[in-house]
Amino acid sequence: MILGSGPAGLTAALYAARANLRPLVLKGIDAGGQLMLTTDVENYPGFPDAVLGPELMERMEKQAGRFDAELLHQEATRVDLSTRPFGIWSGDEEWRVRTLIIATGATAMMLGLDSERRLLGHGVSTCATCDGFFFRGQELLVVGGGDSALEEALFLTRFATKVTVVHRRDRLRASKVMQDRAMAHERIGFVWNSVVEEVLGETVVRGARLRNVLTNETTEVPAAGVFVAIGHTPNTALFEGQLDLDAGYVLVREPTTATSVEGVFAAGDVVDRTYRQAITAAGMGCQAAIDAERFLESQGR
Numbered sequence: 437m438i439l440g441s442g443p444a445g446l447t448a449a450l451y452a453a454r455a456n457l458r459p460l461v462l463k464g465i466d467a468g469g470q471l472m473l474t475t476d477v478e479n480y481p482g483f484p485d486a487v488l489g490p491e492l493m494e495r496m497e498k499q500a501g502r503f504d505a506e507l508l509h510q511e512a513t514r515v516d517l518s519t520r521p522f523g524i525w526s527g528d529e530e531w532r533v534r535t536l537i538i539a540t541g542a543t544a545m546m547l548g549l550d551s552e553r554r555l556l557g558h559g560v561s562t563c564a565t566c567d568g569f570f571f572r573g574q575e576l577l578v579v580g581g582g583d584s585a586l587e588e589a590l591f592l593t594r595f596a597t598k599v600t601v602v603h604r605r606d607r608l609r610a611s612k613v614m615q616d617r618a619m620a621h622e623r624i625g626f627v628w629n630s631v632v633e634e635v636l637g638e639t640v641v642r643g644a645r646l647r648n649v650l651t652n653e654t655t656e657v658p659a660a661g662v663f664v665a666i667g668h669t670p671n672t673a674l675f676e677g678q679l680d681l682d683a684g685y686v687l688v689r690e691p692t693t694a695t696s697v698e699g700v701f702a703a704g705d706v707v708d709r710t711y712r713q714a715i716t717a718a719g720m721g722c723q724a725a726i727d728a729e730r731f732l733e734s735q736g737r
């Protein structure tokens with residue numbers, strides 16, 4: 437069984453299906469994962485003219501389904517990894533599985549604004565590596581004060597004329613080395629003690645209204661893009677206490693995808709807090725399927 441239907445889950449499904457393992461995929465409620473929230477994907481190999489995130493996921497699902505993968509639009513609500521076969525539940529429905537691949541992904545934390553949701557993929561982004569290229573010669577905002585925010589800001593200076601980091605306090609959470617690097621950069625500026633009250637723009641982002649949390653004063657700043665970099669939450673609540681996790685991410689025995697429970701493998705953003713790319717998740721999904729296949733073989737299956 438495979439939990440999750442982002443690039444990691446669907447690639448694992450494709451490989452497992454082609455290895456004749458007849459995988460069952462519980463797609464989850466947010467089927468397709470984070471790519472469903474993006475527009476143009478220009479960095480997935482094989483699509484020289486870019487592909488829309490949802491279309492890429494549809495193609496991956498179709499490809500897995502072409503072989504013998506069964507995909508259910510259901511979410512696992514409980515798991516028992518203490519005995520093999522493992523128990524997986526979706527509401528009242530129960531499965532017993534010999535091996536499990538966890539590809540439940542991570543969720544980018546958002547500010548929770550209606551305007552942010554509406555303009556996601558239209559100027560609002562949670563991934564500079566993915567979307568920075570679209571903002572050549574423009575002004576950008578980055579929200580957050582941790583390492584992610586500064587890393588995104590530094591990356592975005594390759595394209596943007598100016599990057600403004602908006603942070604809710606007057607002190608950064610980021611490591612000293614990242615702070616020094618960002619502070620020294622001539623195209624990075626900071627707005628302190630401020631939050632984004634609204635992302636401005638009808639169909640595309642044209643700026644943001646910021647509110648100073650100390651004075652309550654609001655200002656409108658122009659920007660073609662707003663990068664929200666306030667952290668990610670790996671989707672692992674289901675596995676707490678059953679698998680070794682590190683800050684919520686599933687720990688794997690690198691270079692394999694084996695977790696602390698024999699027969700359980702994990703792939704994609706639920707493991708990876710470093711690269712977070714569709715292609716790296718897909719690669720890891722392939723590894724997990726091969727690991728699962730070898731595990732089953734070692735069990736005489």
Ligand code: NAP
Nearest residue numbers: 547580581582583584585587604605608609665666667668
């Ligand atoms: P993080 O360290 O948790 O920082 C999140 C930042 O977002 C904080 O500055 C926080 O503000 C702010 N924030 C959270 N919720 C917010 C909200 N609703 N509105 C406005 N601001 C909000 O997350 P991260 O930067 O993603 O880093 C996660 C971990 O990965 C860290 O351990 C980090 O060191 C590591 N990491 C390392 C690197 C690197 O070394 N190159 C790169 C990326 C990440 P407060 O400060 O006020 O809480």
